[in-house]
């Protein structure tokens with residue numbers, strides 16, 4: 001754990017060295033950005049410190065549990081999570097909740113499963129089981145739009161992969177930055193975006209025209225979003241004593257973001273572990289082959 005931390009610290013140093021280079025070119029970027037198509041002027045989205053970022057990063061179990069709690073208590077009243085099954089919440093690499101607790105949770109989940117037809121030929125709703133998806137409140141997009149003033153709350157299963165951060169930098173900065181992200185294994189633009197949206201609500205600036213039923217968000221494209229601020233200042237969701245963190249807006253936002261990042265990539269932990277195992281295996285094999293070669297050729301003059 002510590003080792004991997006110092007490793008990612010080193011990588012981060014690399015990244016910030018590069019960021020320093022791009023900072024020198026900031027005036028160029030700003031000049032290009034100002035006339036961009038962002039309407040009310042968009043804000044730069046900061047990178048956050050995610051436990052799961054980079055080639056060595058792993059999900060933080062207690063954080064995934066808190067994040068699910070935020071999803072359940074707040075987001076699930078408008079958004080579904082249809083690609084995640086209840087049983088995924090039990091499996092290794094995720095929040096790893098107790099199976100019995102998740103069974104009970106599924107049975108009580110308010111958005112039931114459409115099943116059927118029964119013997120009378122009717123479709124019917126029944127409580128969810130472990131093998132069922134985590135459904136949102138709406139049966140289809142039309143119902144969702146009708147309930148949400150015409151706006152559509154997207155399914156959140158893949159949202160951290162479906163969104164990212166625009167990079168307005170000139171190509172000669174953009175390209176090295178991209179290469180750096182490849183080297184450090186940085187792929188958390190979607191998480192940074194989500195966190196920014198959840199924490200980006202504020203009063204609209206003087207003279208900004210906010211359409212009926214819309215909310216000002218400094219990070220959302222065009223700065224008007226139909227979603228009302230889901231996590232109020234001060235934190236919407238209280239955590240239990242032993243949850244590993246105190247509730248606050250930024251903590252709630254970071255936790256639900258981490259949970260949704262896991263939902264979009266549930267086997268990330270195992271994949272990275274396998275990657276390291278493979279690298280170590282290859283390193284040892286290389287060493288053995290090199291020693292063997294030295295030995296075989298030891299008495300041959302060349």
Ligand code: HEC
Pocket residue numbers: 070071074075076077078079148151152153154159163194197198224225226227228230231256
């Ligand atoms: C009261 C209903 C409601 C709740 C609660 C809610 N949302 Fe939304 N959300 C919406 C609506 C409506 C939209 C569509 C916004 C738009 O298109 O302007 C949306 C859009 C989004 C988007 C897409 C933004 C984009 O880039 O297009 C994300 C991500 C999101 N919500 C995350 C969340 C999270 C995370 C939570 C829980 C912390 C949450 N929402 C709670 C109604 C809700």
